[in-house]
Amino acid sequence: MEALFLSIKLSICVSAILLLCGAPLAYWLANSQWRGKFLLESIVALPLVLPPTVLGFYALLAMGPRGPLGRLWQAVFGHGLAFTFSGLVLASVIYSLPFAVQPLIAAFESVDRKLLDASAVLGAGRLRTFWRVILPLSVPGVITAVVLSFAHTLGEFGVVLMVGGNLRGITRTVSIAIYDHVQSLEYVEANRLALALLGFSFAVLAVVYGINRQVARQIGRMWTPWAPR
Amino acid sequence: MDTVGAQVNGAALTAQVRKERRRDAASPFVLDVSLTIPPGITILFGPSGAGKSTLLDCLAGLVRPDAGRITIGEEALFDSASRANLPPQKRRIAYVFQSLALFPHMSVEENVSYGLAYLQGQERRARVGEILTAFRVENLKTRKPGEISGGEKQRVALARSLVTLPRLLLLDEPLTGLDAALKAAIVEDLRAWNAAQRIPILYVTHTREEVDALGERVIAMDHGRVVSAGTPQEVLDAPRRKRLAQAAGFENLLGGTVMDVRESDGVMRVRLEGSASEIEVPLGYASAGDRVRVAIRAGDILLATELPKGLSARNVLSGQILSLDRRGNMVVARVACGVVFTVHVTPGAARALELAPERQVWLVLKTHSCHLVDD
Numbered sequence: 001m002e003a004l005f006l007s008i009k010l011s012i013c014v015s016a017i018l019l020l021c022g023a024p025l026a027y028w029l030a031n032s033q034w035r036g037k038f039l040l041e042s043i044v045a046l047p048l049v050l051p052p053t054v055l056g057f058y059a060l061l062a063m064g065p066r067g068p069l070g071r072l073w074q075a076v077f078g079h080g081l082a083f084t085f086s087g088l089v090l091a092s093v094i095y096s097l098p099f100a101v102q103p104l105i106a107a108f109e110s111v112d113r114k115l116l117d118a119s120a121v122l123g124a125g126r127l128r129t130f131w132r133v134i135l136p137l138s139v140p141g142v143i144t145a146v147v148l149s150f151a152h153t154l155g156e157f158g159v160v161l162m163v164g165g166n167l168r169g170i171t172r173t174v175s176i177a178i179y180d181h182v183q184s185l186e187y188v189e190a191n192r193l194a195l196a197l198l199g200f201s202f203a204v205l206a207v208v209y210g211i212n213r214q215v216a217r218q219i220g221r222m223w224t225p226w227a228p229r
Numbered sequence: 230m231d232t233v234g235a236q237v238n239g240a241a242l243t244a245q246v247r248k249e250r251r252r253d254a255a256s257p258f259v260l261d262v263s264l265t266i267p268p269g270i271t272i273l274f275g276p277s278g279a280g281k282s283t284l285l286d287c288l289a290g291l292v293r294p295d296a297g298r299i300t301i302g303e304e305a306l307f308d309s310a311s312r313a314n315l316p317p318q319k320r321r322i323a324y325v326f327q328s329l330a331l332f333p334h335m336s337v338e339e340n341v342s343y344g345l346a347y348l349q350g351q352e353r354r355a356r357v358g359e360i361l362t363a364f365r366v367e368n369l370k371t372r373k374p375g376e377i378s379g380g381e382k383q384r385v386a387l388a389r390s391l392v393t394l395p396r397l398l399l400l401d402e403p404l405t406g407l408d409a410a411l412k413a414a415i416v417e418d419l420r421a422w423n424a425a426q427r428i429p430i431l432y433v434t435h436t437r438e439e440v441d442a443l444g445e446r447v448i449a450m451d452h453g454r455v456v457s458a459g460t461p462q463e464v465l466d467a468p469r470r471k472r473l474a475q476a477a478g479f480e481n482l483l484g485g486t487v488m489d490v491r492e493s494d495g496v497m498r499v500r501l502e503g504s505a506s507e508i509e510v511p512l513g514y515a516s517a518g519d520r521v522r523v524a525i526r527a528g529d530i531l532l533a534t535e536l537p538k539g540l541s542a543r544n545v546l547s548g549q550i551l552s553l554d555r556r557g558n559m560v561v562a563r564v565a566c567g568v569v570f571t572v573h574v575t576p577g578a579a580r581a582l583e584l585a586p587e588r589q590v591w592l593v594l595k596t597h598s599c600h601l602v603d604d
Contacts, residue, residue: 117291118330120317122344122393132343136334 056162107141240302504567
């Protein structure tokens with residue numbers, strides 16, 4: 001059960017960071033006219049196609065005692081980054097980035113441009129337009145972004161294994177614990193954890209989609225991340 | 230009605246705007262206008278695609294003109310010479326879009342107070358209450374835009390724009406879809422509000438009825454240019470120049486005289502110069518007796534060797550082939566019907582119909598293939 005709580009803690013940290021960093025990035029990607037934008041879009045989408053082991057491998061190199069991130073971390077905090085919870089959070093943020101950014105881009109882009117024009121003509125600057133118009137009308141997209149990054153982090157395996165290893169209470173997340181139990185033929189323990197993860201995941205999704213439905217009805221239009229646009 | 234010189238508070242808008250828009254490579258759209266709008270309602274009239282909305286976007290600062298100068302009174306909002314360009318937030322211009330663009334997640338009261346962020350609570354509420362009363366929507370304060378009727382939405386949109394005390398009001402077909410009585414009531418409230426404020430109001434429409442109903446000053450636009458300006462009578466009934474095609478690219482350019490105008494059928498009959506033939510052309514800005522030029526593409530004309538029957542095309546002229554010339558994979562036929570028409574047919578069709586000089590033929594012209602053109 002310790003592993004399950006660690007996974008949930010990791011997922012909460014990752015979703016929170018992704019929401020804070022992903023929203024400005026998504027806003028910029030949704031509005032920029034920059035010609036080189038496609039390059040950044042490709043980078044954001046990379047974790048969708050890369051095997052977690054590839055991502056994890058390079059994350060490990062970067063965070064290692066000789067990697068740039070690892071050395072920076074050492075200089076600032078006095079200890080390394082690899083095989084720590086912080087390192088795990090950082091790698092997971094990169095790994096789940098597209099799951100947060102893409103629903104946000106879709107949501108920001110689906111806000112009627114005329115509303116933004118109206119806001120500007122009424123004297124509101126970009127920031128006020130974002131807080132008062134774009135964000136409230138993107139709530140379903142924001143919820144989707146948080147849920148997807150939460151769920152994606154909760155279930156991740158490859159990256160965690162590469163970057164975090166298997167340190168009990170520090171980096172041993174639920175998926176790794178389950179794998180461990182199965183390897184040692186402890187099927188009862190594996191089943192207990194797997195079932196808990198299954199139940200928890202379902203409960204979270206059900207609550208969120210229920211809320212989403214309410215919000216969408218309030219805003220007056222249905223929003224699903226899966227609808228073609 | 231407003232007479233210039235009678236208690237004018239607001240300053241006039243003057244604008245010279247040039248803006249090129251590439252819709253497709255073949256026909257770039259160029260907006261090139263110069264106009265002065267005094268306080269009071271001025272109607273901007275023209276068919277869709279004439280550039281009315283682009284002009285409004287330029288005035289509001291949402292679109293940057295390529296060149297020109299926009300001033301209200303003494304203040305320049307945009308000046309390509311001095312590179313001045315106020316952002317929309319600083320222009321103090323109100324703009325009611327065709328879609329109204331009310332914020333769907335805010336109540337009527339929140340929508341209307343959105344533009345008053347710089348005011349404190351008490352004063353803000355007072356101003357909002359005042360304008361809601363002026364536009365008769367104070368009872369809707371707590372409703373969301375999705376919960377009120379079309380006419381009410383339009384009133385709220387007007388209130389939201391005007392509560393900021395703008396220097397200019399732009400209305401982009403704001404009252405479409407309302408019945409005449411409701412429209413008139415809203416316009417009356419707008420006039421009443423403006424009796425005190427006296428700001429220039431630019432009201433865009435593409436329907437004649439609205440011009441007749443509102444009109445004091447009218448500016449007619451087409452193809453990105455001001456076509457005429459004046460009273461509704463002067464603009465609508467004076468030489469009609471609606472939808473004039475470019476003469477270039479038409480093989481057949483025929484002079485003619487308008488015999489009669491059948492508004493209900495959407496057509497006019499034009500007698501072709503130098504012949505007794507009459508053809509029907511789409512309704513244009515011309516009156517009976519006017520001389521017009523009609524342009525028809527050689528490829529748009531059908532050629533028949535027998536008198537065709539049961540056709541939707543209204544114009545069938547009989548004539549005689551003068552000459553046939555093969556040009557590449559096309560045959561150019563010259564046909565005399567009183568006037569000489571140039572007709573393009575395929576070599577296969579020419580063979581199958583056994584076309585030959587002096588052969589009697591009939592030409593079929595679809596009404597909408599006949600374009601009125603500018604001299």
